[in-house]
Amino acid sequence: MAAKETKFKCLNCGHEYNGMYDPKNVTERTCPHCRSNSVRRPQDASAGEEK
Amino acid sequence: MMTYSEVESIAGFVGNFHATIRKKARYVNPKECTACAECTKVCPVAVPDEYQQGFSSRKAIYMPFPQAVPSSYVINMDNCLGNNPLACGKCADVCEKHCINYDDQDELVNIEAGIVIAATGMDVYDPTEYDEYGYTRFDNVITSMEFERLICAGGPTAGHFIRPSDRSTPKTIGFIQCVGSRSRDGRGNPYCSNICCMNTIKDTLLLCDHYPGIEASVFYMDMRAFGKGFEDLYMRSKEEGVKYIRGIPGEIVEDPTTRNLILTVENTTTGKREEHELEMLVLAQGVIPRRDSDQVRKLLTLSTTSDGFVMESHPKLKPVDAPTKGVFIAGCVESPKDVKDSVTQAGAAAARASILLNAGKTKIEAITSGINAERCNFCGICAQVCPYHAIIAPDRKAKRAPVIIQAACAGCGACAAECAQDAIIMRHFRDEQIMAQIEAILERDPHKHLVTFACNWCSYAGGDNAGTARLQYPPICRLIRTMCSGRVDEKFVIHAFRLGAPMVLVSGCHFSDCHYISAVQWTQKRMDRLWNKLEKLGIRPDRLRLEWISAAEGQKFARVMRELESAVKAVTTEEIEFTMKALAEEEIRREEKLAKRTVGV
Numbered sequence: 001m002a003a004k005e006t007k008f009k010c011l012n013c014g015h016e017y018n019g020m021y022d023p024k025n026v027t028e029r030t031c032p033h034c035r036s037n038s039v040r041r042p043q044d045a046s047a048g049e050e051k
Numbered sequence: 052m053m054t055y056s057e058v059e060s061i062a063g064f065v066g067n068f069h070a071t072i073r074k075k076a077r078y079v080n081p082k083e084c085t086a087c088a089e090c091t092k093v094c095p096v097a098v099p100d101e102y103q104q105g106f107s108s109r110k111a112i113y114m115p116f117p118q119a120v121p122s123s124y125v126i127n128m129d130n131c132l133g134n135n136p137l138a139c140g141k142c143a144d145v146c147e148k149h150c151i152n153y154d155d156q157d158e159l160v161n162i163e164a165g166i167v168i169a170a171t172g173m174d175v176y177d178p179t180e181y182d183e184y185g186y187t188r189f190d191n192v193i194t195s196m197e198f199e200r201l202i203c204a205g206g207p208t209a210g211h212f213i214r215p216s217d218r219s220t221p222k223t224i225g226f227i228q229c230v231g232s233r234s235r236d237g238r239g240n241p242y243c244s245n246i247c248c249m250n251t252i253k254d255t256l257l258l259c260d261h262y263p264g265i266e267a268s269v270f271y272m273d274m275r276a277f278g279k280g281f282e283d284l285y286m287r288s289k290e291e292g293v294k295y296i297r298g299i300p301g302e303i304v305e306d307p308t309t310r311n312l313i314l315t316v317e318n319t320t321t322g323k324r325e326e327h328e329l330e331m332l333v334l335a336q337g338v339i340p341r342r343d344s345d346q347v348r349k350l351l352t353l354s355t356t357s358d359g360f361v362m363e364s365h366p367k368l369k370p371v372d373a374p375t376k377g378v379f380i381a382g383c384v385e386s387p388k389d390v391k392d393s394v395t396q397a398g399a400a401a402a403r404a405s406i407l408l409n410a411g412k413t414k415i416e417a418i419t420s421g422i423n424a425e426r427c428n429f430c431g432i433c434a435q436v437c438p439y440h441a442i443i444a445p446d447r448k449a450k451r452a453p454v455i456i457q458a459a460c461a462g463c464g465a466c467a468a469e470c471a472q473d474a475i476i477m478r479h480f481r482d483e484q485i486m487a488q489i490e491a492i493l494e495r496d497p498h499k500h501l502v503t504f505a506c507n508w509c510s511y512a513g514g515d516n517a518g519t520a521r522l523q524y525p526p527i528c529r530l531i532r533t534m535c536s537g538r539v540d541e542k543f544v545i546h547a548f549r550l551g552a553p554m555v556l557v558s559g560c561h562f563s564d565c566h567y568i569s570a571v572q573w574t575q576k577r578m579d580r581l582w583n584k585l586e587k588l589g590i591r592p593d594r595l596r597l598e599w600i601s602a603a604e605g606q607k608f609a610r611v612m613r614e615l616e617s618a619v620k621a622v623t624t625e626e627i628e629f630t631m632k633a634l635a636e637e638e639i640r641r642e643e644k645l646a647k648r649t650v651g652v
Contacts, residue, residue, distance in 0.1 A: 011582075011592060011593035011595075011596065012593070012596070012614065025572075026572040026575050026576060027562060028561060028562040028563075028571075028575075028599060029575070036596075036598065036614075037597050037598045037599045038593070038595075038596045038597045038598065039597075040578075040579065040582045040592060041579055
């Protein structure tokens with residue numbers, strides 16, 4: 001699966017933004033608003049990938 | 052020594068590497084070739100000479116460079132007319148030794164090696180994107196590499212320094228420093244390329260020596276002459292009359308009549324705007340990782356820094372060891388450096404390698420993974436996770452537990468964290484040991500504590516850094532050290548919440564600093580799964596946090612603690628109780644499901 005644009009949400013400040021996500025090459029996420037790394041792909045974006 | 056060859060693949064581990072090397076076809080027998088150059092005289096094809104930076108041409112049959120080893124000609128088949136069908140064949144006709152073989156083929160050579168030293172070097176930055184310097188527009192703007200060829204006795208002009216537009220020797224010349232280095236505007240690279248200042252100083256001295264009276268000006272932001280004897284060289288250059296102007300030119304235009312270059316620069320020492328008319332300009336281009344460095348990284352399972360250079364195992368204690376055991380690094384593959392530093396590092400790498408080779412055996416850290424074959428369900432996820440390819444999983448149908456090569460295992464623990472069957476035992480960081488730490492932390496006043504998992508190399512050291520720097524932060528965190536954040540199992544986090552933790556923080560190295568190549572990627576994936584799981588159970592996902600904190604980021608560690616103090620206080624007793632209840636119920640459901648499955652079996 002190639003990289004695709006996904007919505008990310010910062011759990012620290014609640015800021016939402018769009019970014020690229022490639023499941024084969026996961027990269028570091030940083031909230032552009034508060035610089036926190038607690039940035040989550042909301043559940044609908046990651047559905048079906050649970051262990 | 053195998054020159055004109057490429058490594059195709061490397062497998063194995065310390066003491067047992069198997070490398071496949073492609074020896075490229077030369078079409079000239081190097082054992083017979085006497086480098087008489089008769090072939091090149093008759094070759095009708097002329098193409099730009101890459102070694103001479105395109106200032107002169109070479110033939111299709113050529114010596115790659117004067118000191119090539121072996122001293123033999125090669126044919127570039129992309130340029131040659133004489134192959135398939137034979138259309139030329141002039142070189143073969145004149146070769147008295149009959150060295151030329153148009154049917155030569157690449158050869159694959161397999162070698163066994165105990166140690167691998169990566170010394171793959173670097174590339175130079177292409178200044179094209181700095182359009183204001185006019186590198187692609189003005190003939191008399193050249194790079195420092197092109198300068199080297201022009202001033203070299205073995206170069207296209209036999210060392211007579213001329214400017215490309217009219218082949219006259221320039222009387223005024225300028226050098227612009229830091230082209231593609233120390234840049235924060237999105238062009239070039241943010242790091243210092245280390246060698247450019249001294250290279251320019253050397254170039255100015257050469258010019259002053261060869262052409263007394265030449266006016267040389269150097270435009271710089273900082274001159275860094277830090278090595279032994281370097282300051283003396285800098286002073287000598289100044290004494291020779293070279294002008295050092297602190298300021299990087301903003302604009303360069305060309306006089307269409309004289310082809311001279313007019314620079315506009317703010318001299319930051321005087322604070323005045325200056326204009327300089329120069330006959331020639333040299334861009335001191337920076338150093339970049341080799342363009343094929345990604346292939347080298349994959350071949351040797353190395354990790355790289357954010358700059359793209361290979362990361363060492365430890366910057367102070369193991370500066371020439373790669374994170375993969377049995378692999379050492381030397382030269383610019385690790386960072387930009389000059390010849391002296393490269394030679395020093397190569398010597399150190401060879402010495403480190405000889406220790407292992409002479410011993411004939413290697414000692415490994417006891418922190419490695421082991422398999423409990425009885426628990427294994429042969430899914431093979433552990434082999435997929437391992438950044439070092441230390442786990443060999445047989446085909447699932449074979450129903451055999453994977454084998455862990457202890458010599459290759461680096462002890463990150465990502466396999467143990469990903470194994471859903473708990474079939475992997477991470478020595479010294481066993482599940483029971485970590486669970487016991489969580490229980491001890493939450494034994495008293497659990498609502499006041501932030502359970503923090505910190506990786507040994509970065510975030511734990513970041514916490515240390517905050518302490519030694521006397522930074523103030525609330526004493527809420529209780530640290531649990533793991534070798535890598537990749538070791539933090541989902542069940543550790545769930546266990547902490549089940550015991551009443553208001554919040555959990557998982558912290559590790561930045562992706563570019565990961566001491567276990569790509570293990571942090573698994574941390575991120577696991578966190579995504581955990582956030583989803585918590586949300587499904589009605590627990591706020593933001594009670595689980597993730598922060599990448601490097602060993603130097605004591606400030607960040609303290610900031611995160613300050614931010615999380617208020618977040619911890621905001622978690623109510625009711626919320627904690629609800630979480631404990633929800634997770635207990637989830638555990639019961641899981642056990643019932645497991646029991647049903649067991650009965651079914």
